[in-house]
Amino acid sequence: MSSTRDVRDLEGRRIGVPESRQLDLFADMIERRGAQAVRCPLVDIRDTPDEAHVGRWLDEVIEHGLDDMIWLTGEGVRRLRSFAERDTPERLTRLVERLDQARAITRGPKPGRELRALKLRSDLAATQPTTAGVIEALADMDLTGHRVGVQLYGTDPNRPLMDFLADKQAEIHAVAPYIYADEAETPQVLDFIDTIVAGQLDAVAFTSSPQIKRLYKVARANERADALTPALNGLCVAAVGPLVGERLEAEGVQVTLMPDSNYFMKPLVRAMVAHFNAASS
CATH class of the missing domain: 3.40.50.10090 (Rossmann fold)
Known part of the structure; x- marks a missing residue:
C-alpha cells in the first residue's frame, strides 16, 4: 500500500x-x-459541423456494411457512437452489428479500449500507433474491392493513408466526426x-x-x-x-x-x- x-x-x-x-x-x-x-x-474537441455527412456515413454502413474499418482515435469511436445513438438506441445497435462483421484495424490502444466498451474487438493493431504503422500493418493484404471505412479526425484528410488505400484499389468510406477548435x-x-x-x-x-x-x-x-x-x-x-x-x-x-x-x-x-x-x- x-x-x-x-x-x-x-x-x-x-x-x-x-x-x-x-x-x-x-x-x-x-x-x-x-x-x-x-x-x-x-484546444477543444467538438462534433463536426457537417452532421449530415456523418449521418449519411452511418446510414451507408448500416445499410451495406464494411469489409474493414480503420480506427485512428478513441475520440472518433466515442463521437460516432454518440452520433448513432442520438436518434434511437436501435440505430446504435444496428451500427455495432455491422461493425462487428468488419475487420477492425486500430492505430493505437485508445480506439481499442473504446471498441471494447461496445463489445467490439480490434482484429489488427498498427505496428506502431501512427498512420505509417497502419499502412505497414496492411501493406501485404489484398484490399482490392474492399469496402474500407476510415475514421479521420480534425480537418486532416490523411493523404498518406487515403493514397495508400487508393493504390490498393479499396473502396474508401471516410468519416471525420469531430474537429479541433481553439x-x-x-x-x-x-x-x-x-x-x-x-x-x-x-x-x-x-x-x-x-x-x-x-x-x-x-x-x-x-x-x-x-x-x-x-x-x-x-x-x-x-x-x-x-x-x-x-x-x-x-x-x-x-x-x-x-x-x-x-x-x-x-x-x-x-x-x-x-x-x-x-x-x-
Whole structure:
C-alpha cells in the first residue's frame, strides 16, 4: 500500500497542463501527487459541423456494411457512437452489428479500449500507433474491392493513408466526426508561453498534437517562438505518445519522457514521477 510520502512524489513541482478534453482529470492526477498544475487548455474537441455527412456515413454502413474499418482515435469511436445513438438506441445497435462483421484495424490502444466498451474487438493493431504503422500493418493484404471505412479526425484528410488505400484499389468510406477548435483566448496562451520562457515550470505535459500546433501558432504570431523552443528544451517535456513526440521534435523540442507502450494519462504521470525521482536521487 502506498504511503503518504509516495503519493506526493511530485511535491513542489509546477507542471504545465495544456490538456482540455480531460483537463480536470489529468490535473487532479498530478495534484494528488503534490504538484501544482498550471492550466492552459489550448484546444477543444467538438462534433463536426457537417452532421449530415456523418449521418449519411452511418446510414451507408448500416445499410451495406464494411469489409474493414480503420480506427485512428478513441475520440472518433466515442463521437460516432454518440452520433448513432442520438436518434434511437436501435440505430446504435444496428451500427455495432455491422461493425462487428468488419475487420477492425486500430492505430493505437485508445480506439481499442473504446471498441471494447461496445463489445467490439480490434482484429489488427498498427505496428506502431501512427498512420505509417497502419499502412505497414496492411501493406501485404489484398484490399482490392474492399469496402474500407476510415475514421479521420480534425480537418486532416490523411493523404498518406487515403493514397495508400487508393493504390490498393479499396473502396474508401471516410468519416471525420469531430474537429479541433481553439479554446483558451490568445492572452491566456501568451501568459502560458511567458511562464514557460521565464523558467517558472518544471515540466509541460502534452497529450495531443493540436496543443502543440496552437501553442506555436500563437507564439509565432506574437514573436515568441524563438524564445519558446529553447525554454521548453530547458525543462522536462512529457509527451503522451509517438505522434505528440514527433510534432514536438518537428518544432525542435526534445522530448524528455514518454510512456513505454501504454499511451494514456496514468502512464504519463508515472513516467513523470520516475523522471523526477531519478533527478532528485
